[in-house]
Amino acid sequence: MLIDLEKLPVDIVPHMRDGEKEVHLKKWSDGPVKVLQGKLPAGASIGLHTHETNCEVIYILSGTGKVLCDGAYEPLVPGACHYCPKGHAHSLINDSDGDLTFFAVVPEQ
Numbered sequence: 001m002l003i004d005l006e007k008l009p010v011d012i013v014p015h016m017r018d019g020e021k022e023v024h025l026k027k028w029s030d031g032p033v034k035v036l037q038g039k040l041p042a043g044a045s046i047g048l049h050t051h052e053t054n055c056e057v058i059y060i061l062s063g064t065g066k067v068l069c070d071g072a073y074e075p076l077v078p079g080a081c082h083y084c085p086k087g088h089a090h091s092l093i094n095d096s097d098g099d100l101t102f103f104a105v106v107p108e109q
Contacts, residue, residue: 038102
């Protein structure tokens with residue numbers, strides 16, 4: 001199945017999970033699986049949250065930033081892939097001067 005993310009509307013989510021600024025999201029869902037393309041403007045973040053019933057894979061498309069995962073910071077650059085397992089906590093942070101764009105998959109387990 002082809003999912004054309006370019007044709008999906010952009011939802012602007014302010015302070016996602018108590019993060020800074022806003023996140024621009026294109027979302028597709030098939031019940032227990034979510035596919036997302038997102039953009040964090042400079043200085044924006046997705047707040048720290050725990051994946052209680054699912055995991056998340058985030059692939060960085062462009063820009064730079066960092067992720068806080070289980071208390072440790074990991075740098076993010078284009079091509080980096082971050083995995084947050086079920087039961088773990090993370091936060092996506094754009095601490096750069098430009099946009100950070102990413103692709104994410106969140107499957108329920």
